[in-house]
Amino acid sequence: MSATAAERGREARQRLLGVAAELIAERGWSAVSTRMLAERAGVAPGVVHYHFTSVPALLAEAALGVMRALIEQLGAGLEQAHTPDEALKLMVGFLKDYDGRDPTSLLFAETYLAAGRDEGLRRALGEVVAEFRRRLADRLAEHGLAAPEATAAVLAAAIDGIMLHRALGPGPDTADLTTVLDRLITPAGSGRPSARERTADTP
Amino acid sequence: MSATAAERGREARQRLLGVAAELIAERGWSAVSTRMLAERAGVAPGVVHYHFTSVPALLAEAALGVMRALIEQLGAGLEQAHTPDEALKLMVGFLKDYDGRDPTSLLFAETYLAAGRDEGLRRALGEVVAEFRRRLADRLAEHGLAAPEATAAVLAAAIDGIMLHRALGPGPDTADLTTVLDRLITPAGSGRPSARERTADTP
DNA sequence: CTAGATTCTGGTCAAACGTCCAAGACGTTT
């Protein structure tokens, strides 16, 4: 088996993936070109089609890689949260880092849209989102919140939507956001969370 | 002044705007080309640059036109709503029509992203969203809801985010969605029954 | 040291791109 040659190849491949994620955010999914990728990655144009079957295939692999890593990180954080409030705080904290104008947020949005035009990408991305929703719903259900799946879906969607809107201009600050989103996990008519609308048994 | 010639010109211009909105949704913002637009609009390629200074300028005008019209329509509906619940029902009703895979939803998302790469478009789109948020916040404030601006921002963002996520696969149905979003306009600890159970009492 | 993989280079290819323009078409005005 080769060691140095294969390693350099793997490195070039990885560099291309990283550069692809950057460029998707900067220029938009369909505006990323073979030569752009090659130049920024510091390789000859031909290398792109040596490591990947096509440019869209490279973009899809790059985007899914970043998204899976991030979702995994956030999901792992959720496992540490002991109350829905902690989970919410964690998610709002994410909103601080990813404000809709940064490369990661843009990559997410671009990938969402590209998924609508690529069946394979759509399926893969759908799985990533579904898994995160499931993990969040599990956390919420553990604490007896009503309609945990729907709540998780709305919460996750709200986070993404807020990122999108923020890119257009200033929105509510973190404190106000937390106050409002907190309503989602604090059912009406209760003085304290998980006191009245409890429908599931906590283990 | 000419009459028929100018009229035909105006018609071709309008047709190009309509076709541009379609193609942005179908192919993505940066994948719409001069010849594509001309062919579908049934005009010669040269007509595009006769009526518009550039392709991006045409795309921006087309997208803003559609979005302004839609936001205006929804805003007008809000003026008719007498309670936050009615406003919420109206917005969830919109979600039924625009589910994230339809041309209008895609146009919205594409324009959001394109705005990040075009200062002029960003400003114009920001104004459209801000005006809608303002109208929604006014409605919510009229009924004494706490933090009406932040609530309106979150509600509007949640709607957009839900549309995005829906494009990837089935999410919660309308009823569950209404239940959860209802929490946003029915603060906890208010002592009042859930908004769903109330009918038309005004404080 | 040679034979065999693997990776990289730099260029070619047809096609499509945005933009522009000279010439034609058409109805109105003089």
Added chain:
DNA sequence: AAACGTCTTGGACGTTTGACCAGAATCTAG
């Protein structure tokens, strides 16, 4: 009839695109 304003035509321009490939380079294995 002639001149005019407005819109349309179809092609030309230079550039860039995705994909591809023959050969050079580099490394491993025998």
